[in-house]
Amino acid sequence: MKIYSAKKSDINGCLTLLKQTKETHFNRKKLNLAIDNKNTILLVAKEDDKVVGYVIGYISPCNYYDAILQETRVAIAHRRQGIATKLIGGFLDVCKKQKVKCVGAVIGNDDVNGVNLYLKNGFSKEDDWGWYEAKNK
Numbered sequence: 001m002k003i004y005s006a007k008k009s010d011i012n013g014c015l016t017l018l019k020q021t022k023e024t025h026f027n028r029k030k031l032n033l034a035i036d037n038k039n040t041i042l043l044v045a046k047e048d049d050k051v052v053g054y055v056i057g058y059i060s061p062c063n064y065y066d067a068i069l070q071e072t073r074v075a076i077a078h079r080r081q082g083i084a085t086k087l088i089g090g091f092l093d094v095c096k097k098q099k100v101k102c103v104g105a106v107i108g109n110d111d112v113n114g115v116n117l118y119l120k121n122g123f124s125k126e127d128d129w130g131w132y133e134a135k136n137k
């Protein structure tokens with residue numbers, strides 16, 4: 001298994017992972033835009049040329065020293081093999097090379113697996129970052 005910067009030819013593989021759990025928050029158009037955007041980081045984990053996981057996030061185009069890790073996703077059949085850990089490591093490496101000072105991870109309050117995953121990969125709840133929402137209706 002190797003980690004690569006995503007190409008447009010990897011989009012179908014990423015969408016297949018979302019389809020496994022009937023999720024639609026990313027679609028072909030959004031992933032195309034993500035790959036074209038120079039502030040986006042989209043890495044894929046591939047095994048035998050098949051996408052088995054991805055990590056997506058972005059470097060803030062306001063200050064270029066904060067980054068947000070939006071989502072890590074691994075194919076159901078490939079979970080608990082350290083793939084998400086490698087993807088997050090790859091994401092943090094890219095951030096380091098780009099001189100990012102702080103990476104925030106988006107995690108649902110009730111997402112115990114997500115919390116475990118990010119805690120295990122060097123993230124902590126420092127309380128100097130909090131997520132406050134203003135929803136558009």
Ligand SMILES: CC(C)(COP(=O)(O)OP(=O)(O)OC[C@H]1O[C@@H](n2cnc3c(N)ncnc32)[C@H](O)[C@@H]1OP(=O)(O)O)[C@@H](O)C(=O)NCCC(=O)NCCS
Binds near residue numbers: 072075080107120
């Ligand atoms: C969460 C997810 C990305 C983990 O991927 P993965 O490749 O299985 O993760 P890893 O094998 O690298 O696991 C690393 C650590 O994360 C935690 N973890 C991962 N899956 C877990 C689970 N089902 N239950 C509890 N802890 C879990 C554990 O601490 C694990 O370390 P361990 O295996 O030594 O106990 C995967 O389950 C997934 O795609 N879920 C759906 C999307 C999602 O919820 N993403 C996270 C928030 S963005």
